[in-house]
Amino acid sequence: MWRGLWTLAARAARGPRRLCRRQGSGAPALSSGATIFALSSGQGRCGIAVIRTSGPASGYALRILTAPRDLPAARKASLRLLSDPRSGEPLDRALVLWFPGPRSFTGEDCVEFHVHGGPAVVSGILQALGSVPGLRPAEAGEFTRRAFAHGKLNLTEVEGLADLIHAETEAQRRQALRQLDGELGHLCRSWAGTLTKALAHVEAYIDFGEDDDLEEGVLEQADVEVRALEVALGAHLRDARRGQRLRSGAHVVVTGPPNAGKSSLVNLLSRKPVSIVSPEPGTTRDVLETPVDLAGFPVLLSDTAGLREGTGPVEQEGVRRAWERLEQADVIVAMLDASDLASPSSRNFLDTVVAPMGSQSPSESNQRLVLVLNKSDLLPPEGPGPGPDLPPNLLLSCLTGEGLHDLLEALRKELAAVCGDPSTGSPLLTRARHQHHLKGCLDALSHYKQSKDLALAAEALRVARGHLTCLTGGGGTEEILDIIFRDFCVGK
Ligand SMILES: Nc1nc2c(ncn2[C@@H]2O[C@H](COP(=O)(O)OP(=O)(O)OP(=O)(O)O)[C@@H](O)[C@H]2O)c(=O)[nH]1
Ligand SMILES: [K+]
Numbered sequence: 001m002w003r004g005l006w007t008l009a010a011r012a013a014r015g016p017r018r019l020c021r022r023q024g025s026g027a028p029a030l031s032s033g034a035t036i037f038a039l040s041s042g043q044g045r046c047g048i049a050v051i052r053t054s055g056p057a058s059g060y061a062l063r064i065l066t067a068p069r070d071l072p073a074a075r076k077a078s079l080r081l082l083s084d085p086r087s088g089e090p091l092d093r094a095l096v097l098w099f100p101g102p103r104s105f106t107g108e109d110c111v112e113f114h115v116h117g118g119p120a121v122v123s124g125i126l127q128a129l130g131s132v133p134g135l136r137p138a139e140a141g142e143f144t145r146r147a148f149a150h151g152k153l154n155l156t157e158v159e160g161l162a163d164l165i166h167a168e169t170e171a172q173r174r175q176a177l178r179q180l181d182g183e184l185g186h187l188c189r190s191w192a193g194t195l196t197k198a199l200a201h202v203e204a205y206i207d208f209g210e211d212d213d214l215e216e217g218v219l220e221q222a223d224v225e226v227r228a229l230e231v232a233l234g235a236h237l238r239d240a241r242r243g244q245r246l247r248s249g250a251h252v253v254v255t256g257p258p259n260a261g262k263s264s265l266v267n268l269l270s271r272k273p274v275s276i277v278s279p280e281p282g283t284t285r286d287v288l289e290t291p292v293d294l295a296g297f298p299v300l301l302s303d304t305a306g307l308r309e310g311t312g313p314v315e316q317e318g319v320r321r322a323w324e325r326l327e328q329a330d331v332i333v334a335m336l337d338a339s340d341l342a343s344p345s346s347r348n349f350l351d352t353v354v355a356p357m358g359s360q361s362p363s364e365s366n367q368r369l370v371l372v373l374n375k376s377d378l379l380p381p382e383g384p385g386p387g388p389d390l391p392p393n394l395l396l397s398c399l400t401g402e403g404l405h406d407l408l409e410a411l412r413k414e415l416a417a418v419c420g421d422p423s424t425g426s427p428l429l430t431r432a433r434h435q436h437h438l439k440g441c442l443d444a445l446s447h448y449k450q451s452k453d454l455a456l457a458a459e460a461l462r463v464a465r466g467h468l469t470c471l472t473g474g475g476g477t478e479e480i481l482d483i484i485f486r487d488f489c490v491g492k
């Protein structure tokens with residue numbers, strides 16, 4: 001009987017049927033045989049530029065540009081004079097690196113030329129490479145695409161690499177690096193392994209259900225495995241928005257009654273004059289947004305019109321837009337003038353914006369609120385006089401900068417809560433594509449639970465596992481690959 005179960009496990013491990021194409025055929029259409037080359041460092045004048053090639057003619061190209069020298073030792077930098085093979089004209093004295101496949105980034109033979117970064121040198125070498133038979137310029141993302149096709153990276157790692165190249169803040173870099181390290185891929189493979197086991201149990205029952213010596217309770221065991229997986233997937237999906245926020249930026253909206261100092265704070269946080277500041281209430285009318293790095297998190301910071309009623313039509317429209325933006329906020333910075341807490345506009349703001357948020361439990365609302373009392377420099381030394389009861393708040397002076405450090409620390413905590421802390425906890429789902437496949441997997445698991453027919457139950461498990469395989473690109477369709485590789489620039 002045990003042998004039976006093992007062959008079933010092996011059969012079940014053979015992967016998804018038709019949900020998406022297997023890697024072999026689903027891999028990007030490689031014009032096999034072509035050797036590609038591109039400038040891999042940034043464009044423009046720079047100290048050193050890196051040009052690389054990948055493909056079978058890499059070694060030939062290296063030899064012909066460094067004629068009459070032999071190939072240098074693998075993976076060791078060597079100094080070589082590069083010349084144009086057509087004219088013999090010297091182009092640059094450069095460091096060259098030879099990476100014979102499969103121990104290279106793409107898995108193919110690769111060469112790196114570290115040349116002086118002047119535009120004339122770079123274009124001379126690119127032209128020289130273009131003249132070598134079998135070489136052609138690379139397309140966007142083609143190096144990474146080849147690395148993927150040769151199994152050097154899985155799809156979530158490719159996405160991690162794309163994010164790493166585009167990461168602008170510390171937290172984004174940490175998240176991308178974790179994804180590039182394959183953490184999400186490992187997790188998906190372990191989930192897929194659980195499903196393979198459950199599937200083996202169900203198939204054993206289908207084939208040997210009548211046998212007396214079938215291990216007792218195989219179906220129950222499959223149920224237990226599926227239930228545990230549902231819990232794990234559910235927890236991950238609840239986290240889903242956080243990884244995406246970290247990738248694309250959290251919405252932080254500054255709001256408050258007119259003249260509280262909202263625009264002053266936005267200018268302070270973004271370190272540039274985004275908004276007009278003036279003593280006249282109702283200065284800001286449109287929503288003004290600016291991307292900033294707040295304590296290592298990427299943020300889209302919005303300044304909004306002061307909330308009040310009974311003004312002209314233009315300001316009314318500004319107030320309407322402010323409310324609209326407030327609804328989309330991940331973190332709300334609610335600002336009041338500390339020296340003006342008893343005024344009708346302050347009280348009205350406390351009643352309509354701050355109090356409703358305070359009465360909601362964190363599970364009811366995904367939004368977080370930080371209450372800031374600005375203009376602390378105007379307060380007497382003993383602090384604000386008698387006024388309305390206030391929830392926890394921070395004192396700030398945009399004029400002197402006092403309290404700014406504490407505000408940044410409070411924002412860091414809130415952003416870590418809405419974006420997730422990329423240095424701890426389980427890997428976050430950074431893209432809608434990840435969410436789609438996890439949801440698909442969960443759906444299939446619910447079909448599994450509902451099906452009375454064992455063959456249908458087994459099929460549901462296969463569909464569920466297929467979604468996990470698609471997530472890491474095990475059976476990626478070309479359309480998905482195209483979308484992902486489009487994010488890359490030429491030379492990556
Ligand atoms: N004393 C003092 N004045 C401040 C402080 N912050 C802002 N101000 C002043 O308060 C006035 C209003 O500042 P804004 O930043 O324009 O206020 P706002 O909330 O954007 O105003 P509206 O856009 O009109 O709603 C300006 O004259 C600022 O110079 C502060 O911390 N202390
Ligand atoms: K103002």
Ligand SMILES: [Mg+2]
Pocket residue numbers: 262263264275276277283284303304
């Ligand atoms: Mg303003």
